[in-house]
Amino acid sequence: MLKWIARKIFGNRNARVLKKLQPQVDQINAFYASYQSLSDEQLKAKTSEFKARLQDGETTDDLMCEAFAVVKDACRRLKESANPEENTVTVTGHPLRWDMIPFDVQLIGAIALHQGNIAEMATGEGKTLVATMPLYLNALTGRNVQLVTVNDYLARRDSEWMGHVLKWLGLTIGCIQNNMSPTQRREQYACDITYGTNSEFGFDYLRDMGMATSSEDLVQRDYFYAIVDEIDSILIDEARTPLIIAGPAKVSTHMFDKLKPIVAELYHRQYQLMANLLQEAKTTLADPDATAEAIDEAYLKVAKVQLGMPKHKQLMRLMEDPSIRKALDRKDIELHDDNNRGYLQRVKESLFFGISERNNEADLSEKGRQFLRPGDPDAFVIPDLPTIFSEIDSDNTLDEAAKLEKRKQAQMEYDKKSEIIHNISQLLRAYCLFEKDVHYVVQDNKVIIVDEFTGRPQPGRRFSEGLHQALEAKEQVKIERETQTLASITIQNYFRMYDKLAGMTGTAETEATEFKSIYNLDVVVIPTNRPCLRIDHNDRVYKTQREKYAAMINEIIECNKRGQPILVGTISVEVSELLSRLLQRRNIIHNVLNAKHHQSEAEIVARAGQFGAVTIATNMAGRGTDIKLGMGVKEVGGLHVLGSERHDSRRIDRQLRGRCARQGDPGSSRFYVSLEDNLMRLFGSDRLTSIMERMGLEEGEELSHSMLSRTIQGAQKRVEQQHFAVRKRTLEYDDVMNKQRGSIYELRRNILVTEDTRDLLLNYIYTAVSERVESAFASRPRQEALDLTDLKDWLARTIPVGFAPETFTHHETEEALSQSIMARIEEAYNIKERAETPEALRWLERYVMLNALDNLYQEHLYAMDSLRQGVQLRSYGQRDPLVEYKQEAYNLYASLMDSIKDEICSNIFRLSMVNPAQIEAARAAAKQEAAQKKNARISEIHESLQAFAGLEETREQNPSGAAIAPLRREQPKVGRNEPCPCGSGKKHKLCCGR
Ligand code: ADP
Ligand code: MG
Secondary structure (H helix, E strand, O other): OHHHHHHHHHHHHHHHHHHHHHHHHHHHHHHHHHHOOOOHHHHHHHHHHHHHHHHOOOOHHHHHHHHHHHHHHHHHHHHHOOOHHHHEEEEOOEEEEOOOOOOHHHHHHHHHHHOOOEEEOOOOOOHHHHHHHHHHHHHOOOOOEEEEEOOHHHHHHHHHHHHHHHHHOOOOEEEOOOOOOHHHHHHHHHOOEEEEEHHHHHHHHHHHHHHOOOHHHOOOOOOOEEEEEOHHHHHHHHHHOOEEEEEEOOOOOOOHHHHHHHHHHHHHHHHHHHHHHHHHHHHHHHOOOOOHHHHHHHHHHHHHHHHHOOOOHHHHHHHOOHHHHHHHHHHHHHHHOHHHOOHHHHHHHOOOEEEEOOOOEEEEOHHHHHHHOOOOHHHHOOOOHHHHHHHHHOOOOOOHHHHHHHHHHHHHHHHHHHHHHHHHHHHHHHHHOOOEOOOEEEEOOEEEEEOOOOOOEEOOOEEOOOHHHHHHHHOOOOOOOOEEEEEEEOHHHHHOOOOEEEEEEOOOHHHHHHHHHHHOOOEEEOOOOOOOOOEEOOOEEEOOHHHHHHHHHHHHHHHHHHOOOEEEEEOOHHHHHHHHHHHHHOOOOOEEEOOOOHHHHHHHHHOOOOOOOEEEEEOOOOOOOOOOOOOOOHHHOOEEEEEOOOOOOHHHHHHHHOOOOHHHOOEEEEEEEEOOOHHHHHHOOOHHHHHHHHOOOOOOOOEOOHHHHHHHHHHHHHHHHHHHHHHHHHHHHHHHHHHHHHHHHHHHHHHHHOOOHHHHHHHHHHHHHHHHHHHHHHOOOOOOOOOOHHHHHHHHHHOOOOOOHHHHHOOOOHHHHHHHHHHHHHHHHHHHHHHOOHHHHHHHHHHHHHHHHHHHHHHHHHHHHHHHHHHHHOOOOOOOHHHHHHHHHHHHHHHHHHHHHHHHHHHHHHOOOOOHHHHHHHHHHHHHHHHHHHHOOOOOEEOOOOOOOOHHHHHHHOOOOOOOOOOOOOOOOOOOOOEOOOOOOOEHHHOOOO
């Protein structure tokens, strides 16, 4: 009922939106008609006319209808032109006849994009062309407008293709490709419109903000308006992978190699245990004389295997029997029943560890801990540092030096223990949850991730948080040095920087809530140009994968006999290869694609609509390429699409179906499902069992039941929700970083672009001084004399300048004292300045500021990394790790700000450019550092999927009440004139620091 109402409202809203856009479409067409009489030159002159009108105060909204009409008329002229220079464009090396004039529905899409919405337009509706209109309009402002594509090939294709009409109208078009140098990139961004992939844009941002050492190094110029093509793929599927630039860590602390043998042994023991349990259970179940009690006992054994090794091959076999499945479901309910508290716990304790496939977690039991660290019950209890520290501090028998030494020891012990616990848990995950040739492959002595969406190997990507090293230990290949984050951002936060964002895709509607809540983007569903004729057949469901694949092959052969082209979509490379082998055996000629070579695959996919073609493709292969039907194909029903299983989300199913029946063509689609598919196994409900029972058990028999399709949908919704929760969680954590990153990058940019480095530098010093003065005043007891000892100590430590006692006599007000100290510092600085060459000093000023910022920020990122891992280990009663994280992050940031200023104060006086040797040394050091940064292995790191989803489990696992504070510095404080770290944009003293 509710759903029905929602659909009704949503439907109505969409209809209202569309209705509102109609008059504007009419207006565009009226302008279009009136432009026909203009000469080419007059039409082209519109571009500069619009630019001038924007200068004079009109807005892009005011100009929209005219500008879109200009683009439409330009398209018409190119199409009708007899000049081959105009009517033909070279796209990725092939000549292409320009034959497009936007349809009315495309105009509607263009308006939706200009207004910052997501335009949902089915595959083949011509979204590439739609984007040209808002791109043109928004680029007239002179700011850099961007179009984001899913791969380099599409960026190039679309920029060349659409560049044809945009250039004709006098705009410049750029395209970012992976192998471009910074100079080339800068040229591309300097264009009016720039095409590129999301990761190129994101990494350019990180390099600009975090690594450029002079303003000439910056390549991007604007974050104004971006249209994201295939927006669901980029903002939803890819959003779980933050972009990370990483360099090798300075120190290596892991113990994967040392711990591997024992964890391997543990895994082996569990395996044996499972095999034995299964054997015993099978014997009992096969025994006709077994008592009810014995049978129940046997099912408990099987249930244990489910907990301890859910993918055990023999277990999977057993589960094919519906009666066993049913009994197990009952066992499962019994185990999780609230009236049976402690039962599950006891069962788990009989195993070495438990595995939760859903949460992607492996959970050590007491028995497992005993095995790993016999006779050392404390091995897995993390010491409670704050308590230990306070005990040390209140121990009067110790002098300061001894206290410091004890603290150091406690810290070291703590670090070592948490490293061991962390390493063991990652090794366990590596053994239990990550399968070779499914999640990763081993090539050339390296562990290479297999992308879960495209199924293709991703050299250079690494799982984060040590998981990758754990896999390297497991596979006995070289364990790479751990990496340290130099800069990172999530795709979500990157795109939230833009003034205006828009997107287009064939499938956004099911994710409309997420787009709204995270990006504030509305989805507008645009009607198709011609009615869609696609027939979506009911799913065919089988008990086992074996039966499913056999049935698929039969259907493929049937279509092939008729000559009907067929496209088979698979989730993984593994399945596409399996199907390919089965087809080979039956002598069916076919193509297999797995998104490895974008260009050649695009060309093959484009031919998938030819008579008799059979194409097997993983999800992303050839996405964005349009499949045209060959001769005689309409007569045999158009393209037929087969899905080898239902995907994790309904959206991807729709995407696959959408590959056929474009632009009013005939076409059809069908999905195949087996109860062994991951989706069904993990998220299908217990109804499955009863359904299975009612069905026959004949090999190869198809199960068709109306309830099944509801079960499938239910399972998909559950996965969608879980993934949404993970993305949201990642984002919540990144939000904290994001605010800090924003402030730091702004400071950094300021240092890079400022003309007056001297002024900026003295400003930093002044802020530092006045804050210290302020705290001296603040700590003064009422009516008593000011104690300046701390202030003087600080000055002596950080600013190597002699201060006469008179400097400190002006202390009527904070202001007066700060001024007086500052006057002395400036005096000293002037003397220094006279001794140096001004040009060299300006260079030094910038260098000192950047250097302080970069080095300390990097340390800060490192601290934030360990904080993020640290909060997950916490089990403060009811406390929310996210809240803890925010608080600690705030403290860390505050002390970061303090240290940066101190570092600047002390370095500027210590370094001098007078001494030629020192100049050389400083420049050489700067150069080397810059080179190092350039060579820092820039790798996109794959955040382990459930980085935060398993928080609850982690808590259970550490009942020690461990609380830790990684790298907390004493007395954190934000400068009062600094931007507040809460991200309000106000100065700290006017915000949280009040
Ligand atoms: P989408 O991205 O929406 O799936 P594309 O932009 O790849 O679709 O376009 C699909 C096909 O439709 C292309 O071959 C393109 O040439 C064609 N096309 C798009 N718009 C028009 C138009 N207005 N008139 C004629 N053909 C068009
Ligand atoms: Mg497209």
